[in-house]
Amino acid sequence: MSFILLQLAQAKDAPIFWLTAFVQFLPWYFLLLFFSISNVYLCQRLPLDSTPGLALTLVQGLAACITIGLWLTAGWGWSRLLMQTGFTDAGALLDGLLAYHTLFGLLVYGVWVMLHYTFLGATQQQGKNARQLEQQLMIKSIELQSLKATVHPHFMYNSLNMLANLSQSAPDQIHPLCVQMSEFLRYSVNHGKKPAVTLGEELKHAQNYLAIERARFGERLTIEYDYGDADLTCATLPLLLFPLVENAIKHGAGSQLDAAFIRIRLSTQEQWVTVVVENSFDPHGIKPGTGHGLSNTRRRLHANYGDDARLTHRASDGLFRIEIKLPPLPAARRLEAKL
Amino acid sequence: MTTPITTLIVDDEQHARTALKNLLSRHPAIDIVAECENGKDAVKAVNEREPALVFLDIQMPKLDGFEVLELLGDKAPLVVFVTAHDDYAIQAFENNALDYLLKPVSPERLAETVARASQRLADHQPQQREQQAMLTDIRRQQGHLSRILVRDKGDVHVIPAADIIAIEAADDYVVIHTPAGNHIKQERLGRLEESLDPQQFCRIHRSCLINLDFLSNIETEGKDTRFAHLKSGQSFAISRSGYSKLLERL
Numbered sequence: 019m020s021f022i023l024l025q026l027a028q029a030k031d032a033p034i035f036w037l038t039a040f041v042q043f044l045p046w047y048f049l050l051l052f053f054s055i056s057n058v059y060l061c062q063r064l065p066l067d068s069t070p071g072l073a074l075t076l077v078q079g080l081a082a083c084i085t086i087g088l089w090l091t092a093g094w095g096w097s098r099l100l101m102q103t104g105f106t107d108a109g110a111l112l113d114g115l116l117a118y119h120t121l122f123g124l125l126v127y128g129v130w131v132m133l134h135y136t137f138l139g140a141t142q143q144q145g146k147n148a149r150q151l152e153q154q155l156m157i158k159s160i161e162l163q164s165l166k167a168t169v170h171p172h173f174m175y176n177s178l179n180m181l182a183n184l185s186q187s188a189p190d191q192i193h194p195l196c197v198q199m200s201e202f203l204r205y206s207v208n209h210g211k212k213p214a215v216t217l218g219e220e221l222k223h224a225q226n227y228l229a230i231e232r233a234r235f236g237e238r239l240t241i242e243y244d245y246g247d248a249d250l251t252c253a254t255l256p257l258l259l260f261p262l263v264e265n266a267i268k269h270g271a272g273s274q275l276d277a278a279f280i281r282i283r284l285s286t287q288e289q290w291v292t293v294v295v296e297n298s299f300d301p302h303g304i305k306p307g308t309g310h311g312l313s314n315t316r317r318r319l320h321a322n323y324g325d326d327a328r329l330t331h332r333a334s335d336g337l338f339r340i341e342i343k344l345p346p347l348p349a350a351r352r353l354e355a356k357l
Numbered sequence: 358m359t360t361p362i363t364t365l366i367v368d369d370e371q372h373a374r375t376a377l378k379n380l381l382s383r384h385p386a387i388d389i390v391a392e393c394e395n396g397k398d399a400v401k402a403v404n405e406r407e408p409a410l411v412f413l414d415i416q417m418p419k420l421d422g423f424e425v426l427e428l429l430g431d432k433a434p435l436v437v438f439v440t441a442h443d444d445y446a447i448q449a450f451e452n453n454a455l456d457y458l459l460k461p462v463s464p465e466r467l468a469e470t471v472a473r474a475s476q477r478l479a480d481h482q483p484q485q486r487e488q489q490a491m492l493t494d495i496r497r498q499q500g501h502l503s504r505i506l507v508r509d510k511g512d513v514h515v516i517p518a519a520d521i522i523a524i525e526a527a528d529d530y531v532v533i534h535t536p537a538g539n540h541i542k543q544e545r546l547g548r549l550e551e552s553l554d555p556q557q558f559c560r561i562h563r564s565c566l567i568n569l570d571f572l573s574n575i576e577t578e579g580k581d582t583r584f585a586h587l588k589s590g591q592s593f594a595i596s597r598s599g600y601s602k603l604l605e606r607l
Contacts, residue, residue, distance in 0.1 A: 175441040175460070180372060182461030187375035236371050275395045275419050302504070302515045303419035 038105040042112070046093050050123055053085050054130035061134040065142075078131060086123045093119065153321060160318040161210060161257070180234055195233055202226040209256045214347050214355035217284055217291065218250030224259040224282065231267050238278060239271045245284035252286040253347045253357045255322060259293065261315050262340055266297035270338065273303035289346030296339045312340075319344070361388035362478060365406065367399040367425065368392075368414040368439065373460070377412060377439070380464055384471045396420025400428050401511040408434050410474050412458070415440040420506070420513065423495050426488060428508050430543060435477060435484050437470055445498050453491040455484075501554040505533060507540040514540060518557065522571045522589045524549060526564040536589065559606050561585055561599035569606060 060081055064074055093112055100108035112119065177199055184192050205223045209215055221243070228241050263282070271278035283294040312331065319327035323345055331340040364387050368374045374392050381387045390406050393399040396417055403411065413436050415422035423446075426433055440446060441460040450457045456470050477484065496502070505521065507514045522534040526546035533540040550560050560566050571587045575595065578584065583595040585603075595603065 172442055179441050179460040180370070183370065183372035183376040185376075186379045187372045233372070234370050271418070273418050275397065300419060302517065 035107055038100070038107045039111060041105065042097060042100055042108050046089075046096055049092060050089050050126055053089055054127050057081065057085070057127070057131055058134045058138075061131065061138055066135055066139065082124060082127050082131075085127060086120060089123055090116070090120065156317070157321045160314055160321060163314055176234065177230060180230070184233070191233065195230060198226045198229045202230065206257070206260075212256050212355055213351045214253045214357055215256045216250060216357060217245075217252045217254050217286070220254060220256070220259045221245065221250065221282075221284065223257075224263045227260065227263060228267075228280070231271070235271050235278070238274075238276060240277065240279040242279065242281045243283075244281065249284050249286045252289060252291055253352045253355070254291050254344065255318070255347070258315075258342070259295075261312075262293070262295045262342075265312065265340070266295055266338070270297035270299045273300045274298065275300070275303070291342075291344045293342045293344075294339065296337060298336055299333070299338050300336065301333075315342075362386055362410050362475060363388055363390045363406065363408040365390060365399065365402055365408040365411045365434075366392040367394075367396070367411060367417075367422070369394050369417045370414075373414065377462060380462060380467050381471075383464070384468070386475055387471060396422070396425040396428075397513050399425050400508060400513055403429055403432065403434065404511055409478055410435050410437065412437050412439055414438075415443055415446060419515070423492060424506055427492055428506050428513060430508075431485060433485055433488055435474055436488060437474065446495065449491050449494040449498070452494060453487045455487055455491055496552055502549075502552045505542070505549070507533065507542045509540070516540060518553060518568075519570070521558075521568050522587055523565060523567040523591065523593060524558075525566075525593075534589070534591065556606075559599075559603055561593060561595045561603055563596060565593045565599075567593060575603070 060078070064077060066074070097108040097112040181192055181195065184195070202223065205219070205226070209219065209223075225243075232239055232241065259282075263280070266280045270280060278298050281294075281296040283292075283296075285292045312329075316329050319329060319342070326345040328343040329340070331338070333339075364381070366374050366377055366381075366389060368377065371394070374394070378389060378392070381389060387410075390408055391402045393402050397420060399411070399413070400420075402408075411434050413422045413425060415438055420428075422438055422440075426436055436455070438446070438450060438455070438457040439460060439462070440457065447457065449455075456473055458466060458470060501518075503518055505516045505518070507516060516533060516535060520535045520537070522536065524534070524546060525532045529543060529545070530541050531544050531546050531549060533542060546560075546564065546566060550558065550566055553566075557569060558566050559569055567585055567587065571589060572585060573588045574586050576584045576586060576592075581597055583600055584592045585595050586592050
């Protein structure tokens, strides 16, 4: 193209000719740059990885033709305007080199499309990595929280206090309770870090905790379990049951003056797990809680299962019911946990 | 031989009561007249037995130890709080020079407490003022009241704040209007106003506090005579300063 320009320049009055070319092409090619950059929105709408190839080529090709067409039209208008203001060569510079301008314009446009896709790909990858890291961090922090709740100082205070009381009132109950407390703590510390556990292990953990609480509440607390032996081999998240059971004690038996009950129901179907925890409570006896237990569980389920996990709860007539339905754990996690 | 100190033990855990009874049995000055497993029974027992000393557990279902003390009001005997873990409460006891015990109770510490209580009761030092000041402290830390407790002879009613239509002052008492009926409580209206949520309750008159959720309309009858009509069908006069307070909230 520069060669042709040189040829033309020799045929005409050179300085005037170069000035015309400069005045005419500089803003016009700037316009091309602007047109090409605005294609980034189209690239965002048509991501490389999820748009079918044919559609992508067609749409981008059509956009290229329209853009370059518009650009050439603008160029034509600009050259005619220049001709009226005395740059007589402007028309010839455009019309004579039209094929070159078109080709060059398409080339510039194409390069920009590639640049956009490269840029978008890079930022997307970065976002993906950041999201993944965030997700992993959240799973870890939620698991840490549930671990902290388990070895909570309040629980330790209450348990030690109870053992001290029992030494005065029922010394023979101390030994079995110490065994259950040790099991409870051991599970919290060791199993909370495992990728997966069986429902049976989870149930045992909840039972240990409830045995300790039952010693505190005495006869006024009734605990019922409902599950089949086959359900206990199913894989699930560690420390899934504990926050629910802890909630049931805190806001259930802990709010009532008289008889209280907790019902725990486990069922599985093709590795899908359903957990239902029901407890009685006294609406007037409830102290406003922080509501952490439930929202943590919800976040934890979401972090592990995405939108497939369901947590529903309702409170009515002195009965609180929470139900969790979970899809099967990923096989990789079960393998890792040797289940 | 001095007269024994009539004592009441309040704790929701059977084992805790037994253990404390065992430890107290080593102190001949203490005469345990009753034990209660919840706040409601404790209020009743204090009314009936009038003990000189109460060992009161803080963490109990429905009514906690502070609420029991509040319900006892001026009739409260000397109280020793018993708690396993309650840092802010302990701070309040320290601030107001009240005695408390930590669970599990150590026999040495219990001996000190019994000695201190005997001394106090022998000197007839009233402790109600410190106990009430401590309650005010605790209330301030706990934020807005979500319910009001009312004693009715031996019984206790818990009224959730949302059920209160209005509260009217009458001498040293207040009348609490609820959809289910009225309750009378010995309390100053100003104190209730301070502890209830100001977003929900508005003092429309020197002698009246209303729940804004129940307000249906305001009627103007002259330059400074206005009435608040409530959804329950009741009406209360609005004073001039009460009207400007109302306008701020609405």
